[in-house]
Amino acid sequence: MKAAVYYDKGDIRYEEVALPMIGPDEILLKVKACGLCGTDIHKALDRLVSPGTVLGHEIAGEIVEVGREVKGYAAGDRIYAAHHVPCFTCHHCRRGAYSLCPQFKRTNVEPGGFAEYIRIPALHVQHTIGKLPAQVSDEQGAMVEPVACCLHGFEKIDFRPGASVLIMGAGQIGCIQIQLARHFLASQIIVSDLNPFRLQKALEFGADYAVNSATHDLETEVMEITAGAGVDVVIISAGVDALLPQAINVLNRGGTVLVFAPFSGRQVSIPAARFFQDEVKIVGAYSSNPYHYPTALQLLSSRIVDAEKMITHRFSLAELPTAIACAHHPSGQVIKVMIKPEQEEGNAVGTVSAGE
Ligand SMILES: [Zn+2]
Ligand SMILES: [Zn+2]
Structure with missing residues (x-):
């Protein structure tokens, strides 16, 4: 399968990587949309991640395979997926500060949302995914994670x-x-x-x-x-x-x-x-926690947060470097950028500012 792999500032390669193998309690997801987050840009431009990393964590897609012990999900289901899972038992978790849990940032989907397929580990299957109702598009589904983060902020204050x-x-x-x-x-x-x-x-x-x-x-x-x-x-x-x-x-x-x-x-x-x-x-306030995702989905599904109106740009997986440059441009006409692995290269949607 293909993924957009980070190597260095200005060096993200669209290349062949191994299709992840799933275990009995895991899910294989075909990524339909993955939002480009400000933190992805920050990580890619400020060299905050190691070479070989696949970024992208605002994910929606269609399940292609479920492990034999997975309950409640089947191939063909459309879901949203977020990337970090707290342990629910440590000092910070017991005080309700789930995003400060030492396990939180160590957990992730494999290899990352800017890929054609991802493996959703067992912990994520239990806590950070949810089915998308028919009226919620893949792109709206990919906004569950950022809306959840914002909800977390409003809750904290x-x-x-x-x-x-x-x-x-x-x-x-x-x-x-x-x-x-x-x-x-x-x-x-x-x-x-x-x-x-x-x-x-x-x-x-x-x-x-x-x-x-x-x-x-x-x-x-x-x-x-x-x-x-x-x-x-x-x-x-x-x-x-x-x-x-x-x-x-x-x-x-x-x-x-x-x-x-x-x-x-x-x-x-x-x-x-x-x-x-x-x-x-x-x-x-940093990130979100599993309790925010169902509410975030409701806010999107009821159009209280209008995802469609926010999306100004759509790029293919191969065009991730252009997407980052576009989103980072100080005078760019950009709000939300979606990466669509199934979109063909050269069919980007949205105004790309001059000089990029
Ligand atoms: Zn994000
Ligand atoms: Zn914890």
């Missing part, structure tokens, strides 16, 4: 109806968060980004205000919109460390900052006086 929210970054994650904030009855949704296309999309997904932080001072704008109060929630969905102090500056008293993007690890300074007197909070 105990998002309440009536909260005003600033979402920093209107990429694929920001656009899911806008739709969730709308669904969870946010009073005001402000979105900031540097890219005019994404800001326009943000408005289409239900943002009340879209602020271009390249041309406008974000703090001034947010204070003006909220009549000087600041917002109750800031969600940082762009991996820029400098956004953290800015987020705290526009936070209402009692407000929460949710950090939902990888930062570089650089030190930033924040106004510490705000914690005691104003009871502000900074909360991080």
Whole structure:
């Protein structure tokens, strides 16, 4: 079978790899759609994974073979699949922080979603897959994992109806968060980004205000919109460390900052006086856990999160390098990119910005 294998920055090869063999309690899945996640791009461009890795974890497909001990699934079933499984028994799991479980990142499907077929190990069969109803497309199914991650974030900050929210970054994650904030009855949704296309999309997904932080001072704008109060929630969905102090500056008293993007690890300074007197909070959220997937599927199936509207680009497996360049382009007209192993090369869907 074919897979898109990462070797180095700028070196992803579309090549022949062995078809995975399944055990008695495992599933062989034909991948129909795999979403390109911001973290895939981060891993490929910042050399965070070892050569030979097949990335891709937002997966939907059709089962071609089930092991004899697998119950509840059969060949022909369409399913979504996520990549990490917590142990449910360690210190972090018992405290409900499943994505911090030491087993979590060690578990994965084989070889990864950017392949024609994947082996779904027994633990995943038990915890991270689910059937797709007929009205849910493969592409919607491939959005279960990212929607689950966003749900995890909203859960961690105990998002309440009536909260005003600033979402920093209107990429694929920001656009899911806008739709969730709308669904969870946010009073005001402000979105900031540097890219005019994404800001326009943000408005289409239900943002009340879209602020271009390249041309406008974000703090001034947010204070003006909220009549000087600041917002109750800031969600940082762009991996820029400098956004953290800015987020705290526009936070209402009692407000929460949710950090939902990888930062570089650089030190930033924040106004510490705000914690005691104003009871502000900074909360991080990483990935999702098995309990989020059925809810995420419901949100997609009911179109509360409109996956079809988010997908701007579709590429074949061989075109993964182009897909990454396209998604990474700062002024690209891109929200969500899908990799379709069955799509023929040269039939990419979506505008590929000049200079790529
Ligand atoms: Zn992801
Ligand atoms: Zn655990």
